[in-house]
Amino acid sequence: MRNxxxxxxxxxxxxQNPSVVGLDPxxxxxxxxxxxxxxxxxxxxxxxxxxxDAISHxxxxxxxxxxxxxxxxxxxxRAFIETIEYARSKKLLVLEDVKRNDIGSTAKAYAEAHxxxxxxxxxxxxxxxxxxxxxxxxxxxxxxxxxxxxxxKTSNPSSGELQDKLLDDGRAVYELMAELVDKWGNDxxxxxxxxxxxxxxxxTYPKEAELLRKVMPRAIFLVPGYxxxxxxxxxxxxxxxxxxYGAVVNSSRGVIFAYExxxxxxxxxxxxxxxxxxxxxxxxxxxxxxxxx
Amino acid sequence: MRNxxxxxxxxxxxxQNPSVVGLDPxxxxxxxxxxxxxxxxxxxxxxxxxxxDAISHxxxxxxxxxxxxxxxxxxxxRAFIETIEYARSKKLLVLEDVKRNDIGSTAKAYAEAHxxxxxxxxxxxxxxxxxxxxxxxxxxxxxxxxxxxxxxKTSNPSSGELQDKLLDDGRAVYELMAELVDKWGNDxxxxxxxxxxxxxxxxTYPKEAELLRKVMPRAIFLVPGYxxxxxxxxxxxxxxxxxxYGAVVNSSRGVIFAYExxxxxxxxxxxxxxxxxxxxxxxxxxxxxxxxx
Numbered sequence: 001m002r003n004x005x006x007x008x009x010x011x012x013x014x015x016q017n018p019s020v021v022g023l024d025p026x027x028x029x030x031x032x033x034x035x036x037x038x039x040x041x042x043x044x045x046x047x048x049x050x051x052x053d054a055i056s057h058x059x060x061x062x063x064x065x066x067x068x069x070x071x072x073x074x075x076x077x078r079a080f081i082e083t084i085e086y087a088r089s090k091k092l093l094v095l096e097d098v099k100r101n102d103i104g105s106t107a108k109a110y111a112e113a114h115x116x117x118x119x120x121x122x123x124x125x126x127x128x129x130x131x132x133x134x135x136x137x138x139x140x141x142x143x144x145x146x147x148x149x150x151x152x153k154t155s156n157p158s159s160g161e162l163q164d165k166l167l168d169d170g171r172a173v174y175e176l177m178a179e180l181v182d183k184w185g186n187d188x189x190x191x192x193x194x195x196x197x198x199x200x201x202x203x204t205y206p207k208e209a210e211l212l213r214k215v216m217p218r219a220i221f222l223v224p225g226y227x228x229x230x231x232x233x234x235x236x237x238x239x240x241x242x243x244x245y246g247a248v249v250n251s252s253r254g255v256i257f258a259y260e261x262x263x264x265x266x267x268x269x270x271x272x273x274x275x276x277x278x279x280x281x282x283x284x285x286x287x288x289x290x291x292x293x
Numbered sequence: 294m295r296n297x298x299x300x301x302x303x304x305x306x307x308x309q310n311p312s313v314v315g316l317d318p319x320x321x322x323x324x325x326x327x328x329x330x331x332x333x334x335x336x337x338x339x340x341x342x343x344x345x346d347a348i349s350h351x352x353x354x355x356x357x358x359x360x361x362x363x364x365x366x367x368x369x370x371r372a373f374i375e376t377i378e379y380a381r382s383k384k385l386l387v388l389e390d391v392k393r394n395d396i397g398s399t400a401k402a403y404a405e406a407h408x409x410x411x412x413x414x415x416x417x418x419x420x421x422x423x424x425x426x427x428x429x430x431x432x433x434x435x436x437x438x439x440x441x442x443x444x445x446k447t448s449n450p451s452s453g454e455l456q457d458k459l460l461d462d463g464r465a466v467y468e469l470m471a472e473l474v475d476k477w478g479n480d481x482x483x484x485x486x487x488x489x490x491x492x493x494x495x496x497t498y499p500k501e502a503e504l505l506r507k508v509m510p511r512a513i514f515l516v517p518g519y520x521x522x523x524x525x526x527x528x529x530x531x532x533x534x535x536x537x538y539g540a541v542v543n544s545s546r547g548v549i550f551a552y553e554x555x556x557x558x559x560x561x562x563x564x565x566x567x568x569x570x571x572x573x574x575x576x577x578x579x580x581x582x583x584x585x586x
Contacts (some may be wrong), residue, residue: 024399067395067402073411074371081366101392101420102360103449103522106317109360118366127394129422129444131451151422156396158424165469168459173466176458229396 003190004123004147005198005220009245011060011093016293017278018245018285020095020222021055021270022252023048023064023083029257031266041075044068047266048083051256052090054271058278061093061122063222063250081119088120095222096121099151101134108137115141123147125200125222128177135184142188142196147220150184152177152212155202155225174208178215185219194218194246201239203231203249210238213246221247227254227277233284244285244292251277296483297416297440298491298513302538304353304386309586310571311538311578313388313515314348314563315545316341316357316376322550324559334368337361340559341376344549345383347564351571354386354415356515356543374412381413388515389414392444394427401430408434416440418493418515421470428477435481435489440513443477445470445505448495448518467501471508478512487511487539494532496524496542503531506539514540520547520570526577537578537585544570 012018025044027035034050035043052062064087069080084094096119100110107130114124115138128135128150138148153163153174163174171179178199185197195218201209203225212221221239225231226249239247251273258273259266285291305311318337320328327343328336345355357380362373377387389412393403400423407417408431419441421428431441446456446467456467464472471492478488488511494502496518505514514532518524519542532540544566551566552559578584 065395065399065402067393067399067406070406071402071409071411073374073406074367076411077370078367099394099420100360101394102358103447103517106358106360109358109364113360113363113366116364118364118369127392127420127422129420129455130447130449131454131456133449133451154396154423156423156426158426161424161473162422162466162469163424165466166461168461168463170461173455173458176455180454224396 001143001145003188004142004145004196005194006190006192007145008061008093008147008220009192009194012248015058015060017059018247019059019249019251019277019281020061020063021051021059021255021274022097022250023051023062023256024068024252025256026068029260039075040072041079044076045079045082049086050267051270052087052092054267055255055274056090056092058271058274059092061095061248062087063095063097065097065252084120093122095123095125095149097125099125099127101127101130103130104133104136107134111137111141115144115146123149125149125151127151128180132180132184139184139188139197147196147198149198149200149222150177150181152181152199153201153205153208155204155229155231159202175211175215178212181219182216189218194220198222200224203235204229206235206238213238213241217241223247223249227251233280236281237284237288237290240285240290242290244290249281294436294438296481297435297438297489298487299483299485300438301354301386301440301513302485302487305541308351308353310352311540312352312542312544312570312574313354313356314344314352314548314567315390315543316344316355316549317361317545318549319361322553332368333365334372337369338372338375342379343560344563345380345385347560348548348567349383349385351564351567352385354388354541355380356388356390358390358545377413386415388416388418388442390418392418392420394420394423396423397426397429400427404430404434408439416442418442418444420444421473425473425477432477432481432490440489440491442491442493442515443470443474445474445492446494446498446501448497448522448524452495468504468508471505474512475509482511487513491515493517496528497522499528499531506531506534510534516540516542520544526573529574530577530581530583533578533583535583537583542574
């Protein structure tokens with residue numbers, strides 16, 4: 001079984017694009033023509049299929065955020081699972097943004113659910129406030145080619161209330177978390193030197209990202225906060241290693257609802273927005289001599 | 294609209310029992326006779342109905358753990374939602390153990406899902422690693438009589454890897470989280486002096502609980518770790534205030550799979566185990582002069 005980091009880097013190479021599109025459907029922003037006569041889940045699925053068809057030539061991975069599906073109960077969860085199936089049928093990797101966390105025996109159920117048969121994602125986001133025994137069941141799935149991204153420094157305004165606090169040895173809480181991520185990732189390094197254990201590091205905190213890049217040299221960063229949340233292309237550059245790898249930048253609303261700004265059909269607009277995002281990031285990386293292709 | 298803390302305390306008074314039963318179904322431990330000819334979700338729902346019927350006379354609240362339902366995709370989520378409906382029809386409060394967490398706009402979707410129409414729980418567990426803007430959407434639901442329990446010091450063996458670390462001012466990370474919980478709970482104090490914002494404090498760490506009781510005097514503690522995880526009745530006593538309120542103790546496996554040890558029908562065994570748990574806790578609280586009835 002190939003290591004998830006190798007699988008992801010190969011997909012990034014193929015598209016020459018280290019970016020990911022977040023599938024965060026909001027029913028009130030889905031065009032009426034898509035919604036007519038359908039349950040919320042059916043409408044979301046059809047919307048996602050349109051987006052996936054329009055972006056699959058340009059991005060290596062999609063990141064559905066499960067909260068927007070849970071809102072519609074079992075109908076929404078069905079749409080989430082069928083979105084994953086559809087994305088995989090289009091040769092996209094799927095990172096489930098679920099931020100699951102619990103004690104060991106319960107975390108095992110989550111790992112089985114999301115990285116096993118029921119949902120079938122390629123990777124998940126994990127919140128490690130509970131420490132290693134809540135992370136271990138996800139780690140065990142790395143032997144099956146699965147990946148995880150652990151929250152380290154999140155993109156939201158209040159992330160510092162806990163994550164920035166200094167410990168008695170001078171490190172910030174997010175640095176401690178980063179060291180744990182580096183340790184957990186030790187046993188699942190792929191052929192290209194990156195680990196199947198990645199880290200979530202917000203584009204909105206580029207200085208912290210620079211430090212974190214050194215603490216977790218082999219972790220692939222999932223970088224939210226680009227676009228709608230205010231992070232620009234230059235802000236994501238510190239998340240990349242000198243070799244031009246080591247990060248995937250996410251945009252959700254900025255791509256999937258691009259038609260609201262750009263006009264035209266929702267899917268075509270999303271395709272154009274995904275291409276523009278690739279262009280934007282590539283320019284910034286080239287300027288920093290971090291474009292690998 | 295009544296405050297969730299008042300609703301919960303009234304339910305505890307009615308049963309004279311500050312305990313809660315965790316509905317964490319594991320298919321391999323559900324009797325074959327319940328599973329025959331059913332989907333996993335249907336079997337889980339029937340199992341839960343049997344448990345609920347057997348315990349509803351003795352406990353004020355149940356706590357379904359969503360991981361064990363997510364394992365079965367949409368079928369499992371349907372069982373989770375129908376379990377909530379059934380429990381509420383039997384006048385039980387329902388605390389959804391979901392440990393959800395995300396940035397503000399996403400946390401809002403989670404709060405709508407679980408404390409709104411789709412799932413309809415009375416309260417949820419929340420992981421606040423992301424700080425206040427991820428908590429706020431749940432807080433807003435307290436005006437609708439809903440509650441939340443924020444992870445402070447969890448019951449698992451590795452909880453200390455992050456939570457016990459000392460900050461540069463000498464406080465542990467869990468103390469900082471406790472102070473945030475106290476602050477967040479300030480604006481939703483009920484008539485009886487307790488807040489709709491509670492805290493998760495493991496029975497496996499009684500010394501930490503003693504300190505945390507002082508830091509969060511008005512928070513109701515959800516106390517996991519009793520029973521299968523190794524915490525005893527004496528260990529939960531520090532979680533209660535001198536008035537005998539301020540905590541609900543959870544047992545999951547020890548009650549719902551009691552038939553494996555006690556023999557007999559699964560539901561009757563669960564009923565007896567729930568009664569025994571009440572008795573066990575009441576003895577310890579009486580000994581400490583913390584039994585309010």
